[in-house]
Amino acid sequence: MKNNVLTPDTRFLIVGLGLIGGCYAQGLSQQGYEVAAIDPNPESLSFALDKGWIKEGYQAPDEHLSSYDIVILCLYPSLVSDWIRDNKPLLKKGAIITDAAGIKGLFVNEVQELLGKDAEFIGAHPMAGREVSGVQNADVKIFHNANYIVTPTSKNTQKAIEIAKEIGELLGFSTISTLTPEEHDRMISYLSQLTHVIAMALMVCEDNESYARYSGDSFRDLTRIAKINDALWSELFLSNKGPLLESIDLFMKQMEEVKKQILEGNVDALREDMRLAKKRRLLFEKPKKNED
Amino acid sequence: MKNNVLTPDTRFLIVGLGLIGGCYAQGLSQQGYEVAAIDPNPESLSFALDKGWIKEGYQAPDEHLSSYDIVILCLYPSLVSDWIRDNKPLLKKGAIITDAAGIKGLFVNEVQELLGKDAEFIGAHPMAGREVSGVQNADVKIFHNANYIVTPTSKNTQKAIEIAKEIGELLGFSTISTLTPEEHDRMISYLSQLTHVIAMALMVCEDNESYARYSGDSFRDLTRIAKINDALWSELFLSNKGPLLESIDLFMKQMEEVKKQILEGNVDALREDMRLAKKRRLLFEKPKKNED
Numbered sequence: 364m365k366n367n368v369l370t371p372d373t374r375f376l377i378v379g380l381g382l383i384g385g386c387y388a389q390g391l392s393q394q395g396y397e398v399a400a401i402d403p404n405p406e407s408l409s410f411a412l413d414k415g416w417i418k419e420g421y422q423a424p425d426e427h428l429s430s431y432d433i434v435i436l437c438l439y440p441s442l443v444s445d446w447i448r449d450n451k452p453l454l455k456k457g458a459i460i461t462d463a464a465g466i467k468g469l470f471v472n473e474v475q476e477l478l479g480k481d482a483e484f485i486g487a488h489p490m491a492g493r494e495v496s497g498v499q500n501a502d503v504k505i506f507h508n509a510n511y512i513v514t515p516t517s518k519n520t521q522k523a524i525e526i527a528k529e530i531g532e533l534l535g536f537s538t539i540s541t542l543t544p545e546e547h548d549r550m551i552s553y554l555s556q557l558t559h560v561i562a563m564a565l566m567v568c569e570d571n572e573s574y575a576r577y578s579g580d581s582f583r584d585l586t587r588i589a590k591i592n593d594a595l596w597s598e599l600f601l602s603n604k605g606p607l608l609e610s611i612d613l614f615m616k617q618m619e620e621v622k623k624q625i626l627e628g629n630v631d632a633l634r635e636d637m638r639l640a641k642k643r644r645l646l647f648e649k650p651k652k653n654e655d
Numbered sequence: 656m657k658n659n660v661l662t663p664d665t666r667f668l669i670v671g672l673g674l675i676g677g678c679y680a681q682g683l684s685q686q687g688y689e690v691a692a693i694d695p696n697p698e699s700l701s702f703a704l705d706k707g708w709i710k711e712g713y714q715a716p717d718e719h720l721s722s723y724d725i726v727i728l729c730l731y732p733s734l735v736s737d738w739i740r741d742n743k744p745l746l747k748k749g750a751i752i753t754d755a756a757g758i759k760g761l762f763v764n765e766v767q768e769l770l771g772k773d774a775e776f777i778g779a780h781p782m783a784g785r786e787v788s789g790v791q792n793a794d795v796k797i798f799h800n801a802n803y804i805v806t807p808t809s810k811n812t813q814k815a816i817e818i819a820k821e822i823g824e825l826l827g828f829s830t831i832s833t834l835t836p837e838e839h840d841r842m843i844s845y846l847s848q849l850t851h852v853i854a855m856a857l858m859v860c861e862d863n864e865s866y867a868r869y870s871g872d873s874f875r876d877l878t879r880i881a882k883i884n885d886a887l888w889s890e891l892f893l894s895n896k897g898p899l900l901e902s903i904d905l906f907m908k909q910m911e912e913v914k915k916q917i918l919e920g921n922v923d924a925l926r927e928d929m930r931l932a933k934k935r936r937l938l939f940e941k942p943k944k945n946e947d
Contacts, residue, residue, distance in 0.1 A: 490869065490870075490871040491871065491872075492871070492872075509871065509872075510868060510869050510870065510871065512869060538868050538869075540868055540869060542869075550866055550869055553861055553863070553866065554863075554866055554869060554870055554871065554873075554874040555871060555873055555874065557857070558857070558873045558874050558876075558877045559873065560910070560913050561853060561857070561877060561910070562873075562877065562932070563913065563928060563929055563932040564906060564909040564910045564912075564913055565849075565850070565853070565906060565909075566931070566932035566933075566935045566936050567909050567928050567931055567932050567935075568905045568906045568908065568909035569845055569902075569905055571845070571935060572935060572938055574842055574845065574846055575938040575939050576802060576830050576832060577782065577802050577804060577830075577832060577834075577842055577846060578782075578802065578846055578939050579782040579783065579784070579801065579802065579846065579847060580783075580801075580941075581846075581847055581850045581851065581854075581879075581880045582846045582847065582850050582939065583939055583940075583941060584850075584876045584877070584879055584880065585850045585853060585854065585876070585877050585880075586932075586936050586939065587873075587876055587936075588873045588876065588877075589932040589933060589935075589936040590933050590936050590937065591929045591932060591933055593925070593926040593929035593930050593933070594926070596929060597922050597925040597926045597929065598922075600917050600925065601917065601920055601922060601925075604917055604918070604920075607917060608914065608917060608918065610861075611910065611913075611914050611917075612914075613860045613861055614856060614857060614860045614910075615907065615910060615911075615914075616860065617856040617857075617859050617860035618852070618853070618856045618903065618906075618907060618910075619907075620856075621852050621855065621856055621903075622900065622903050622904075622907075625892050625893065625896055625899060625900060625903075626896070626900065628893055628896075630889045630890075630893060633885070633889040633892065633893075634885040634886070634889045636855060636859050637855055637883045637885035637888060637889065638885050639858070639859055640854070640855040640858035640859050640878075640881040640883060641858075641881060641882050641883055641885070643858045643859075643863060643864060643881075644858050644878050644879075644881040644882050645882065646864055646867040647867045647870050647874065647875055647878065648875075649872075649875060
């Protein structure tokens with residue numbers, strides 16, 4: 364289902380060569396595209412150059428920006444607007460700018476306003492990650508049975524939307540979807556941010572170090588993501604405050620309900636909710652891997 | 656570290672040949688012991704007979720009970736006391752009775768009282784499981800990098816405690832610990848039951864079916880155990896009501912705290928709790944497998 368919006372000559376620039384930027388560079392270069400990257404850390408650039416993932420590495424944006432057709436911002440969400448404001452004059456006329464941020468509402472409107480008609484921003488969110496960071500841990504396979512979401516607004520052209528989807532296909536995502544930035548942020552507050560809040564609260568609420576030797580898989584599963592990057596996730600939580608607080612409240616209301624069921628010994632209500640939970644959960648099984 | 660309390664002639668009887676009973680039968684027979692099982696379902700017995708995991712299968716307890724040295728009750732917790740009451744006269748004099756139930760306080764004192772000096776009950780909890788049930792899904796490998804907890808009371812003899820530990824070793828558990836029934840139930844309310852309450856609440860609190868296609872691994876991890884056996888888990892929750900409600904309250908208090916941090920934009924407090932969560936979680940990494 365290639366749409367052929369990209370051509371073999373299309374040149375990609377990754378801004379921020381960490382774990383996710385590294386996966387983009389690896390995946391796109393393996394597809395035969397010319398990829399470059401900007402990152403202040405020379406070791407990250409050397410690593411990707413050695414791997415053949417990028418052809419050029421730059422420590423800061425400069426005139427070279429104007430030679431890239433697609434710019435992929437793999438930056439902390441709070442840095443996106445400023446990066447556009449600072450570098451807009453350097454961008455190629457008609458360039459497509461996309462991103463990999465886990466929230467969208469924070470910057471999408473502002474960025475589209477800033478760019479005007481000179482370049483087009485189309486948001487995208489690769490829903491994959493690892494508990495380790497840095498380009499040295501990048502592996503495009505983490506995208507291969509994961510979901511990729513394109514988040515167009517009414518200001519986006521069909522061409523830009525197709526390009527964003529095509530990038531998702533090139534990187535091997537198994538599901539490619541479209542949501543508005545608002546729908547995306549609402550969904551992500553529930554599926555991703557609430558789960559991180561829970562994992563963190565579960566580890567913090569009890570001085571549990573002596574319990575480590577008794578742990579079964581259920582506790583390990585629920586707290587794996589508590590090995591959290593505190594700089595990134597505090598930013599994600601606070602940048603999506605409204606939807607996240609709503610999701611927390613929904614969850615807490617249900618926790619109160621379960622508590623009441625236990626307190627009252629209401630076995631029928633408990634079992635009914637357990638059956639509903641099980642039925643719904645069966646829809647969330649991991650998609651079949653489409654390779655390896 | 657074999658204690659040689661068991662002898663090659665020791666005969667084991669598994670009561671309840673489901674997933675966990677099947678793992679015990681498989682593991683003990685592979686160690687060369689003679690194992691029999693009681694289960695009302697003839698298909699379960701045939702399966703284990705065909706596999707060579709048991710030498711005899713009985714559909715109900717009868718005189719044969721008196722020929723077994725170790726009886727392992729793999730029953731729902733609510734059935735344990737009744738089973739002892741009904742079958743005490745049939746047990747071999749001096750038999751050791753152990754179990755695999757996920758809670759202990761509910762029945763341990765009563766069972767020890769019922770048995771008096773005729774036989775000895777020593778509780779044990781294999782902290783492993785699968786989301787599927789039935790002897791057909793048994794695989795003793797699920798025990799091999801898991802924790803096994805022996806729960807003696809002041810009434811237990813050293814010999815019985817050693818036997819319970821030796822069974823854990825024979826089955827290949829990587830960690831074997833001892834806790835009182837009260838400590839066990841407190842710990843399990845936090846590590847296991849609270850996590851199941853959370854997974855269930857997370858699935859029930861939102862009509863999330865349309866979100867399935869957007870899910871990343873974090874949501875999948877936190878809700879895997881929502882594929883719950885409602886008969887068993889409603890019983891586990893209600894039989895451990897006191898400790899479980901305390902653990903729910905501890906968790907909810909911390910969730911309120913995170914909510915407040917988000918509401919107030921208190922990035923320092925958020926990050927501090929995230930770092931504490933991460934530091935503690937590193938202690939909970941899975942033990943290295945000791946085989947396969």
